Amino acid sequence: xxxxxxTPKFQVLKTGQSMTLQxxxxxxxxxxxxxxxxxxxxxxxxxxSASEGTTDKGEVPNGYNVxxxxxxxxxxxxxxxxxxxxxxxxxxxxxGGGQPQHFGDGTRLSxx
Amino acid sequence: RKEVEQDPGPFNVPEGATVAFNCTxxxxxxxxxxxxxxxxxxxxxxxxxxxxxxxEDGRFTAQLNRASQYISLLIRDSKLxxxxxxxCVVNPRGTGRRALTFGSGTRLQVQP
Numbered sequence: 001x002x003x004x005x006x007t008p009k010f011q012v013l014k015t016g017q018s019m020t021l022q023x024x025x026x027x028x029x030x031x032x033x034x035x036x037x038x039x040x041x042x043x044x045x046x047x048x049s050a051s052e053g054t055t056d057k058g059e060v061p062n063g064y065n066v067x068x069x070x071x072x073x074x075x076x077x078x079x080x081x082x083x084x085x086x087x088x089x090x091x092x093x094x095x096g097g098g099q100p101q102h103f104g105d106g107t108r109l110s111x112x
Numbered sequence: 113r114k115e116v117e118q119d120p121g122p123f124n125v126p127e128g129a130t131v132a133f134n135c136t137x138x139x140x141x142x143x144x145x146x147x148x149x150x151x152x153x154x155x156x157x158x159x160x161x162x163x164x165x166x167x168e169d170g171r172f173t174a175q176l177n178r179a180s181q182y183i184s185l186l187i188r189d190s191k192l193x194x195x196x197x198x199x200c201v202v203n204p205r206g207t208g209r210r211a212l213t214f215g216s217g218t219r220l221q222v223q224p
Contacts, residue, residue: 033211042199042216043156050210058211090155097210098144098203103155 002026006091006104013081013111021076021107023091031094032074033058033101034066036087043090049074050097081111113138116202116215124221129190133218135200136182144203145176147185149196150217156199159185190222 007022025032030051035043035058045058049068063085065077074093078085088108092101118135125131137145145162160167162174162183173186183202187194200215 031210035214043214045211048211056210088153094212098205098212100146100158100161101212103157105155 004091004093004102004104006089006107008107009105010108011110013078013109015081015083015111017081017111018077018079019081020078021089021091021109022073023075023104024073025093025102026072027093027095027102028071029093029095029102030071031097031099032068033092033094034064034074034076035090035092036060036085037090037106038087046076046089083111085109086111114215115139115204115213116200118200118215118218120216120218122219122221124223125190126223127190127192129222130186130188131190131220132184132186133198133200133220134182134184135215135218136180137200137202137204137213138181139202139204140178140181141205142181142202143205144212145174145183146201146212147172147174147183148199148201148214150199151196156214159198187220190220192222192224195220195222 033048034046047066052071091104094101147159148156149159150156166175171188175184197217
């Protein structure tokens with residue numbers, strides 16, 4: 001029973017490199033989310049997808065793009081990584097916008 | 113003013129103690145409320161939903177006060193394993209954003 005699966009779990013990039021973080025859920029949830037969490041800070045919403053085919057900006061969208069590939073998968077792309085994007089990234093899913101969210105175990109991303 | 117505010121702590125309590133956390137929210141139209149728990153370097157996990165009439169789950173009791181716009185979490189008979197950060201989560205209805213808002217968390221350290 002996987003729930004929400006994120007890949008990779010760890011990644012080190014150089015400034016200016018690009019990469020895509022993958023997220024997949026097997027709970028048939030409609031909504032999916034990407035957050036970042038920095039030391040001593042709470043979760044900050046980057047982008048979310050309320051349903052398949054839609055995406056919306058969250059609190060901190062600059063420097064990121066997302067794709068809701070299908071109902072199961074929601075990817076986050078960094079086009080030109082910057083040191084300020086060093087963080088732990090969490091993907092989550094829920095049945096709907098006001099429903100409890102289930103989280104993946106995170107991607108620890110360092111940008112040098 | 114932040115949408116969801118929590119005392120960051122840490123709350124240091126001995127095993128067996130009772131401890132309570134409060135959380136205030138700014139959007140009076142908020143509908144859904146949750147408490148999540150996050151262990152160090154792990155993903156947030158749903159602890160319990162918060163219902164208007166208050167609810168209990170074992171040693172944990174959650175209360176909602178709509179008039180004063182706060183929710184609370186009471187932990188009785190604290191265990192070492194309760195040491196974690198507790199996140200207050202609110203569904204901010206009426207903002208157009210179909211996603212939950214997470215507080216920055218209150219850290220609890222239960223000591224032997």
